[in-house]
Amino acid sequence: MRDHAHLLRPxxxxxxxxxxxxxxxxxxxxxxxxxxxxxxxxxxxxxxxIERSLRFLTSGYTADVxxxxxxxxxxxxxxxxxxxxxxxFYSLCEHHMLPFFGTxxxxxxxxxxxxxxxxxxxxxxxxxxxxxxxxxxxxxxADALEHVLAPKGVAVVTEASHLCMMMRGxxxxxxxxxxxxxxxxxxxxxxxxxxFLDALR
Ligand code: ZN
Numbered sequence: 001m002r003d004h005a006h007l008l009r010p011x012x013x014x015x016x017x018x019x020x021x022x023x024x025x026x027x028x029x030x031x032x033x034x035x036x037x038x039x040x041x042x043x044x045x046x047x048x049x050i051e052r053s054l055r056f057l058t059s060g061y062t063a064d065v066x067x068x069x070x071x072x073x074x075x076x077x078x079x080x081x082x083x084x085x086x087x088x089f090y091s092l093c094e095h096h097m098l099p100f101f102g103t104x105x106x107x108x109x110x111x112x113x114x115x116x117x118x119x120x121x122x123x124x125x126x127x128x129x130x131x132x133x134x135x136x137x138x139x140x141x142a143d144a145l146e147h148v149l150a151p152k153g154v155a156v157v158t159e160a161s162h163l164c165m166m167m168r169g170x171x172x173x174x175x176x177x178x179x180x181x182x183x184x185x186x187x188x189x190x191x192x193x194x195x196f197l198d199a200l201r
Contacts, residue, residue, distance in 0.1 A: 023051040043073040057092060060129035061077055065144045077154060081192070083107045083199045084120045093164050094131035102160030102176065104138075108145060109152040109185060113192035115145075134160050135179045142181035153184030153194050 024047040028038045055070060087104040103125050122164040127140045157180040164172055185192045 020099045023054065024048055025122075027044050027051060039136070044064060050099055056129070057090070058130055060126045063126040065123055065126055065148060068126060069115055069119050073116050073148070074116070076110040076112050076114045079111065079176065079194060081107055081109050082114070082117075083196060084117060085200065086119045087124050089124050089128040089158070089160075091128040091130065091132045091134075091137060091160075093162060094133055096164040096168070097131065098162070098164040098167065100132075100134060100160045100162040100164070100177075102158060104141065105157045105200050106141070106145070106155070107186065107199070108149060108154040109192070111150055111152050113149050113151070115149055134177055135164075138179045139181045143182050151184065153182075153186040153188075153192065154192060155183065155186035156181045157197075177191050 027047040028052050031043060031046065032038050038044075038047070044077065062160050084106045085103075087106065088101075089104055090099055090101040092098065106120050106124075123144055124141055127137045127144070130137075138156050141158075142154050145151070145156075146155045159176050159178045160187045161176050165175065184192060187193070187198060
């Protein structure tokens with residue numbers, strides 16, 4: 001354990017009620033290390049707020065796709081392509097822990113199972129709310145949907161702006177990054193893939 005004990009307030013237990021290590025001391029140490037006065041009025045409650053915020057932004061670590069889709073899997077009545085466009089997501093780049101955010105577009109061609117439409121955003125959040133790289137997030141969403149739906153194919157495209165590029169480094173303000181993952185007939189059949197990509201225009 002690092003020597004940050006002096007930054008823990010006496011009331012802070014080392015662990016919270018669910019057994020997570022309290023981060024407030026570490027966060028206070030970080031703020032102090034950046035040259036700030038953790039004891040000034042405006043920052044007094046910041047370590048707690050930042051911990052709560054970070055727990056939420058990384059809540060994907062304790063989420064589980066199977067639980068998310070439970071109760072929303074139905075028997076398929078056809079095998080037409082389903083496209084869910086423009087699902088907002090917010091993630092944290094694992095290199096700088098700065099946000100990257102944008103939209104995810106998902107298509108699948110069901111075989112025997114369909115998923116309630118509202119659940120796609122929840123599945124995206126399971127993988128977005130972590131420290132991530134966009135390519136892996138996109139792949140994980142596709143793999144998870146392939147696993148729970150066993151569809152004829154699934155495709156995921158994500159488009160994102162990365163604050164680590166916008167606020168620092170190359171400072172390319174306008175650039176967005178697009179990644180995709182194609183499975184089953186979206187990978188094997190160019191027409192099916194094109195039908196999805198056309199739907200994104
Ligand atoms: Zn980054």
